[in-house]
Amino acid sequence: MSRVLFLSNPYDTSAEPILSFADELIHSGKEVTFFSSNEFKNPVEGIGADFKPYAQDLNIFNNKENKEPKSGLISALLEPMKFIDDIVGQIKGLKFDYAVFAPAYPYANIITQLLGIPKTQFGVPN
Template sequence: MSKILFLSDPSQADVSPILGMANEMVTKGEQVTFFSSDEFKEPIEQIGADFKAYNRELNFFRAGRTLNEEKPKSGLISALLEPMKFIDDILVQLRGLKFDYAVFSPSYPYANIITQLLDIPKTEQIAYH
């Protein structure tokens, strides 16, 4: 049984195709850990995957206001300005877990860094339309 880490931008366009792949892996007996935001917790857990949520305060994928800003800051802009806060949160949540490989979309901003830091030997980047 392989242990697979799924990393997804928490948008319907990113989660749907990757969730289908995760479902196939779970059906085949693989152990799947899936990172996304709280709005996708139920569908992820329904397929039998282990759900991990981005920290609400650090969920850079969503647009939101910070305390010192009048306009919302884009999730991607926040992620680019403060990447280590986001990456560190994921690493803390995955501490002690080992994965055989990771699956992520081409748009996932820190997949290569995260997989290197977790010493995941093989990564799979999926493209879909």
Template structure:
């Protein structure tokens, strides 16, 4: 039985195809840990995967919030671009102590190469076709 890490942009276009793949892998006895946003928690847990949520303040996939005060920290994509290690470190902290045989992610997933290198696991890109 393999342990598989799924990294997903939390959009239906990215989650749906790899959620189907994760479901099939679970049916075959694989253990799946699936990173996404809270809005996809129910469908991910429904297939039997272990759900992990992006830290809301670091969630690069959420829409940019209006910043009223220039001194407030930037969130979402801007924060990830300026300080990518905060985003990556959050994922690594949540995965501390877990070992994976490989990772699956969409081609558009940012930092997948860095995350898989730091975890020392092979990666598989899942092409998404519309």
């Protein structure tokens, strides 16, 4: 059984289409681990994927008032290794055959290189 890592940007216009694709892969027998923001936990687990949350809320479109000096997105952009290390730490010991991500996902190249797996952009014709 193939294992697929999904890296989703944490907002509806990115997560919803890629979530549908993950659902199709699960129905075809693939095992899916899906990174996104906490608001997608129920939909991700609802399709049978393993949900992994980002350590910080990266959704720049979320209307919650942020009292921290830097938002999660700003932290991820200014301190990318903290963001990347969190993801790699959460999947430590898991083996993936490939990764799927949205075109705007910032660190897919680095993460897939660290894991030694191929990657594909969702929604971008080859």
